[in-house]
Amino acid sequence: MAAEHEAFRRSVLAFGAREIAPIAADVDRKDQLPPEIVERFVDLGLIQLMIPERFGGPGADLTSVCVAREAVAESGSMALAQLAGQNGIVAYPLLAYGSQEQQERFLPELAKGAIACVCLSEAGAGSDPTAMTTRARRDGGSWVLSGQKSWISYGKAARYALVFARTSEPVPARGGGGISAFLVETDRPGFVEGRHNVKMGGRGIPNVEVFFDELRVPTENMLGDKGDGFRAAMRALHLMRPPIGAIAVGGAQAAFGYARDYAKQRYQGRHSLVEYQGLRWMLADMATRVEAARCLLYECVRQVDQGAPLESIATISSMAKWMTAKTAMRVTTDAVQVLGAAGYMDDHPVERYMRDAKLTTIYEGTSQIQLNTIARGLIRSAAPRAVAPRWAAAHQAGNGRVHHRSEQVRS
Template structure:
């Protein structure tokens, strides 16, 4: 079959996107990456630079004021930002994750209001699915939304706790999944847009994390948060289906993060190996190290091609997107963990210190194997797709 997204080459437009993002990142993101990690602070410089260049939420369609980037262009943005700073890459990645339910299932009014606000830079968008006792088993969530009819109109009152919410407190808007019918299991979950300014919304302390320290992860508390019914995303009871459809697409963006940080580690390790002298020669001359570098480059490129293939499937909405999204996320994140660990090894003792970026890259890479579904869950997803007879359309 023909494809608008060739697997093994990029169009001139996509190459231009990569070059533009890399230029922004080299100038305004990478120079602050170590400081952001050490000070455990939000990457404000990156946020401002990405907003100014319209890379903060490139996926938003043009009709709502966005850049209208296709899935592959969005992947390229996230990959290039992650190459410089994984914490900063969570700005475009989470803006897509949080707002995609609105884009997929929201009313035209919701799309105009919230996608427009996101495109204009009026606030980021976070995604609230996980809870203290409902991580991989999201159907077991306890957050509730109770319908309330008054003389003023129809409202929903939300109560509950959402955990592991990326960029919580920084984002202005939150897609929240809540139970509207406790007896209906997955078909009793609905999705809503909650605003940071809504009465009853508050946040827990920032989690103390191994990596991505510049991206705050906090609990979101919903204490009698009363919102109008028109902020429901899609019909009542369709929230879980929207959430799963969203993840099919956004797992590709996690794969892009993984490819980006892995490429950053390869780049640094290669440069170091050519300059570092031992036994009177650059260590790049030694075959043992060359084999390690070769494996690193080979696996990153394999992960990249799988990720780009998945991006094409995301754009087209192919029937096997669920398999490819899970495969790209799982494979690329496993590669990122291996490659960044090997980059530390290439640098030896220096790699183990924070004076060099590869130890940060290794710490940052780990989360890509965990969030948006652990890699164990991804393998379950892939196996179910294979057993159901879903075939590749490549």
């Protein structure tokens, strides 16, 4: 890792120890996102990390987003780690497919720290988003959206939503064709928030059902060409998988560190737990898995930041997410085992780490979907494109620094 990334990591870890660790358990118990911590993430330039400097953002690279998420998760909250680089999930496709007018309209607001969400999954179209039934019909100078989306993080807590809907007539039974993407202000009439889901882990980040009740969106809010939305969705997913992996690595590191320290201090008879070979081997296995997952993750983002072809990014980002999620589940589960009965109680954070780790195997593509993507990449016969994604080229042109003002998070 470059020296500037390491300096950034240390500053985020200091922020995490100071402001995340003391509230992490309470955020989980109350399942509420404290407005003041969101404001701190905005003040420190963390939510908007990926917005280019020319639009007023920090202009950080994907490595920096992963560094920030890993450090926040290691500080004690895998849930709050999602706030680092949070609006990049909309900024990525906007940089790749958005018109100049759209970029100048939306990106400066995202640079101020506006939260964004993606409305893609439906109850019958989760791992297969091409089965979506949400519709958009043209009506004069507007598109009118109707339908429902499920498991949407943030919902109306977000200022902007990237909404995917079918615009083809008639609707194809399957396939990515005919899906379009729309940039939507969540305060528009017809953007209706339904029930708030109660989750096993990732608590504190709102997760809701969203309904589109004849939601009217101007034609200029369509992102890219009609029917091109599925490509935008896949680009966003491929590029946001490594940051999920960073949360997994940070959570696994936190669980390992806690289990190691507990084992050093906990005695059975006259011997500390670390004196027993069985537990020493468990700790060695945990540490090795975390380091291996971290190495794959940062090799992945190194390739992304250097402008690797999208086909290569798709494969290695799925590898990174699959491996880091698998590692997080294994290491957090072993951490609970090291603590024994104590680990099963909420007096210790390892049970929360284990619940949070499970989410990394599901969102932004399940582990099984990652294996399918990896397999397709391995057997693909076509030569990869040599052209780097537009957003990557923009960062390489001077916007890919760790932080636009400082290598450290401002206190």
